Amino acid sequence: MKFQKIESKTVAIAVDNIDTDQIIPARYLKAISKEGLGEGLFRDWRYNADGSPKPDFPLNQPAAEGAQILVAGDNFGCGSSREHAPWALTQSGFGAVISTSFADIFKGNALKNGLLPVIAPAEAHAELLKSPGAVVTIDLASQTVTLPGGRSFQFPIDAFAKQCLLEGVDELGYMLAQQTAIAAYESANPGLVSTRA
């Protein structure tokens, strides 16, 4: 999964602690593939019981059309470890989420799917929440977000995750290359249990 730069308008959901059950409800987790999860994205916030869209939900507004950047409240992605959450976001065209903080498991899952979790300073974050539709540039190489009007801020990211995203390197490939070290660890540390015992 490669990520270098996104220039896009934003869509904002000004709610803290958006949990992964809201991002994709559990009934969409019965899939055995990754396909078709986009339709579950924010399903119960986005649609009425009869399947009609809720017009006041940000993702349903015409201005949200084509937005690749989601701006959301603090502690985004808390709750369940379901990777279906970043899958649903990327399948809906999102390449980045901007918040003041992310839940640990969600952040890890997002990075493995080319979905960039961007931590913004409180002031810039508040401004973005108030100005949905603003066109923002996110440049991973320089770890910079440029806001409308040219102001910018830098965001933190784990150096290894950054390199993997920039180069499209997959972590599993890196891990498989360490098989000699893994075998050496295993012979020095025989396991405590065998599930076949």
Place this chain on the structure above:
Amino acid sequence: MKPRTIVEKIWDNHVVMQQPGAPALLYIDLHLIHEVTSPQAFSMLRERGLKVRRPDLTIATMDHSTPTTSRELPVLDKEGAAQLAQMEKNCADFGIPLYNLKSDKQGIVHVMGPEQGLTQPGMTIVCGDSHTATHGAFGALAFGIGTSQVGHVLATQCLLQTPSKTYAIRVDGTLKPGVSAKDIILAVIAKIGIGGGTGCVFEYLGSTISGLSMEERMTICNMSIEGGARAGLVAPDDTTYQYIAGREFAPKGAAWDAAVAWWRQLGSDDGSGYARELKIDASELEPMVTFGTNPGMGIPISAAIPDPAFVSDPMAKSDLAKALKYMDLEPGKPLLGHPIDVVFVGSCTNSRISDLRAAARVIKGRKVNPKVRMLVVPGSQQVKKQAEAEGLDRIFREAGADFREAGCSMCLAMNGDQLEPGEYSVSTSNRNFEGRQGKGGRTFLASPLTAAASAVTGVVTDVRTLL
């Protein structure tokens, strides 16, 4: 040597290698898998022509999309049935032991592991499920992972990880009657908020924790993720060793003695540095109940529902107002006495035999209120068998409750056990997110005692009035 916490000791024991500028490659001792978060990982293995490196350190069960109706009946939900069939195939193709619906060891993955003796101190344990922290009760470093990482562990038995900080949660004092482990953890989360432990592993310490049974410790560690911590643990002690001794996968003979000697070295050293610390006085706790739409929105059962008018932060104010609107609750009013429709006793938080005994103790000789549907779902077939041996199933059934087969059931409502839109439940599970127990459903999280008391009266009830 610098004093180390138990988290640092387990970490150090499991680092396979670390290159400059890269996370550590951390070895995983036990990988638990279930039907919902693993299929795409197996697909990846097939696409890349990879094997499971250590099927002997991997174990599978069926729990999330598993019906809790009779095992003699076919699985009616086609998607759920396909997911279960895929699990059978994946385990057969890759040589992974599976406790399927016909197995007497089937159960919620976090109930099954400990009861089989697979969960042991000092281990690293992962599962594609955020409640993997449950296993931390044994002094294991156990945490939830996503499906990509499930694939990583299947292929390499390792994960790329950076260390977490250790957050000390000290609980001292004697719990009052009617107050339980569930109330401790709900109080902790209400205090620090659901993002309070982000980036941390909780270590639960103090005299109250030492005095708890393993099942009570599991209840507490289970909800670490609800406080934002990916893992939470308790250093092993004699209570831990007594629980493990004699279980199927426990070490035996000389291996047992060697294991206990090693486990005794695992506890945090005196003078260990903790990144953060929280102190709780257990003697001041009341039964806790949540009123809102995240597990941090909890109050002592006699307290009033918080009022957004008294919240100054604008986001927190609007989040509270949004939660109360979803829950259709009035600020400033008591939650006690609020009518309910459903009581759920189950989930990886509170479905073990001691939880069922606690609920049965309240239910015995009483009836479930006719307006209430009560569902008791044992965490595993072993728990179910034990409950039947003790006659708990009869106590529940005679009172008018439904006593089911093992699974996650109404905790996340994937299997057909769910709330109808607008219904209120008192639930012993771990999450009260919007729609968690069924679209439009409203959840009050509480202990098994509070749940059982509320089932009898039909309203949110302080169990101490029935004890």
